[in-house]
Amino acid sequence: MSLLVLGLSHHTAPVTVRERFALTEARVPATLAQLREAGLADEAVILSTCNRVELYCATSLEPARAFPGLVEFLRKLNDFQEPLTTEFYQLSEPHSLEHLFKVACGLDSMVLGETEVLGQLKQAYDLALQHKHTGGRLNKAFQRAFNVAKQIRTETNIQRGATSVAAVAVELAEKIFNSLDERQVMVIGAGDTSEKAARALLSRGAQSILVSNRSYDRAEALATELGGRAIHFDNWASEFKRIDIVISSTSAPHYVLDRARLAPLMELRGNAPLLLIDIAVPRDIDPEVQFLDNVYLYNVDDLQAIAENYLQQRKDELAKCEGIIREKAAALLGARRPPAATPGRRPALGHQ
């Protein structure tokens, strides 16, 4: 009995196709039962997320016989009559096992190294397990996949670093302050990105949020959502004494904060370190302020460049991760086989 994977993902199929094959959680147990009753699989797990739909099957059928049957099964299940070319990938051992490990580690995800897919994979496996659609073959494969994901997370940098502007803002704050506990955050201009950054800071322990916006109602609404306090736009400077982090994203056509205005405010703050995050375009904060002692200013380009650097760093780790995955897959299969002998078609992107 060998492990086969049939699936389509954001690498191989557009969303218009993916959405046709997507399965809600409620449909999965019945689908798994039908799959086994059809004699196409002895054990099966279905992973269905916004980026992929995959069947993991343990079957005693030859791959050449199993794959056409599985494709036909999915077509019928979803009433899909249009022609398919390269949308489906078909993987047999050892690549099927390696693919499972890659998915668990986030190596096949849209954001390389992301961890959300691991939770989704665990959920898919638990669902199949609860309905007794897994056995020794898939149990071992999935348990090993979760172990490999843990190993990759601890031994490589594939999941290190922030890949969103909000998360980068948090990382920068952690490079400046001993800890984010008891840090006071001020949001000037209640935009979407500043809200995300404020939420990220709060989740890491920031003490409180002050929100200032030209529309006081909007400020109040956001402050309530974040558990903070709204202040009138004209009064934000008076609250500056206790502030450690400022996130600014107003639509003002001119600088809201410049060197001449900030210098006396810094004295009021006892020259304590101040992190300024300017995500507005045009910019809200005069770049000259960074020449003041203990003032650290980052604009949206800086944050995006850091996020891109992190992504590049993750890509650089890919070879190391794939080495670990090949080794673990070979160990599970009981022999170290060269990865070259692979029947079936492989996905075009993200799997090499």
Add this chain to the structure above:
Amino acid sequence: MHLSDRNYFVVAVVFYGLSTLYAVFLQRRGFRTDDRINYLLLLGGAAFHTLAMMERGFNLQRCPINNLYEAITFLLWTIVCSYLAIGIWSRLRFLGAFASPILLGIGVVALMPSLDPPLAAHPNFTGVWPSLHAALILLGYGAFGLSAIAAAMYLRQERNLKFNKREVVFSLMPPIQRLEQTMTRLLGAGFVLLTAGLLVGALWLKSTHGYYFSSDAKVLWSGLVWLLGCGLLVSRWRFAQRGRRFALGAIGMFVFVLLTFWGSNLLSVIHNPDPQAKTESRR
């Protein structure tokens, strides 16, 4: 094979040199690599350094702080031991990358033969109080040295945060606020030790010469160093002169101590009380 104390110290300086080379590598990698290797190199250097001091101490049968060579090696020993203690905390282990060039540079200077004349076998000062006076003051200078090292890290991190923004999050250097706290606390600790050392020296002066204060060059110089430290701490706490300016002040003060320590010692009468004896012993 039995090595002399100076040979042990040479081996220690070689370790400090290797650590400096590794520190350059760490620096070029933007401090992205873990620095356990650097810690181990400095641990090796400290082991030989300790052997060197023990060897000389057992030979002299007293604390080996009798000439400039011994004073400098003691000072370096306090720096490396303090670093090894602080470095147990992995977040501050990067101090080693900044400490090793100082240990190497001053270690090489200490090896100049003129700093270690044969007079070391006939110390001018014996007894508990002079040893305590010298040890406290040198420990204080060691703390100033570490404070200067933390200040150098602060300046580096500050530069990264302001002008090397795209790389800063990849560095494993500690947060700048922690570096600021570290340099301030080390300077404070050094100041307390220096104050205690000077008080012990004044009491000893009173007991042997009948007065607390002398206008001796080294006494005046020590007073000046004390005033510099006091000024820095007062400006920090009282006038919020923190961050970059404080870091520059901490580095400046330690550089001043390094550059003038030898000269003030040579000019001092109290600390070189018996030139006749030196002449005779050379004969």
